[in-house]
C-alpha cells in the first residue's frame with residue numbers, strides 16, 4: 001500500500017488501531033532501559049510511540065503517512081508528552097546516514113513490507129542500534145488470511161517465523177508463533193495469527 005492509501009485510511013476521525021498500545025509491546029516494554037532512545041517503525045497514529053514516551057522514553061515515530069503522524073502528534077499532546085515524528089518512506093530512510101545517537105530499542109508492530117524492503121529496513125536498523133539494544137516486533141503470519149480478522153491480504157508481506165531470523169541478523173532472538181485475540185481499534189478485531197519477536201542486539 002502506498003502512503004496515499006494510508007493517508008486515506010487514516011482520514012477517518014477515529015484512530016484506526018485505537019489509542020491504547022499494542023498488547024505485546026505493553027507486555028515487553030519493561031525490558032527497555034530507562035530513558036531509551038526508541039525508533040518506532042511505521043508507528044501510524046502513534047499509540048505505541050506515545051505509550052513509550054509516557055514511560056519516559058525518547059521516541060521517534062517514523063511513518064510515510066502525514067495524516068497518521070499528525071494524529072500521533074495530537075495523541076502525544078493530549079497525553080502531555082513529546083514524540084519526534086519523521087515523515088519518510090522506509091524505502092528512502094534505509095539510505096539515510098546513521099543517526100548520531102544509536103537506538104536503544106526498535107519497535108515494529110504490524111508493519112508489513114515487501115520482503116526485499118523489509119530486509120533492508122532490518123539491516124539499517126541493526127546497523128543503527130547500540131549493542132544491548134532491544135527489538136520488539138509483532139506481525140501477522142500467512143495463517144491470518146483464513147482468520148480474516150485484520151491485516152494485509154497480500155500473502156507476500158505476511159511474516160513467517162524464519163523470516164524474522166533471516167531479517168534480523170546480529171540479534172539474539174526469541175521468536176514465537178502465537179494465536180491470540182486482538183482487539184486493537186477498528187482495524188484488528190478477533191482471533192489472530194501473529195509472529196512475536198524479542199531481540200537483543202549482540203555486541204558488534
Ligand SMILES: C[S@@+](CC[C@H](N)C(=O)[O-])C[C@H]1O[C@@H](n2cnc3c(N)ncnc32)[C@H](O)[C@@H]1O
Nearest residue numbers: 006017042043044063064065089090091109110
Ligand atoms: C498496520 S499499520 C500499523 C501502525 C502502528 N504500528 C500500530 O500498530 O498502530 C502499518 C503502518 O506502516 C506504515 N508504513 C507502511 N509502509 C511504509 C513505508 N514504506 N514507509 C513508512 N511507513 C510505512 C503505514 O503508513 C502504517 O501507518
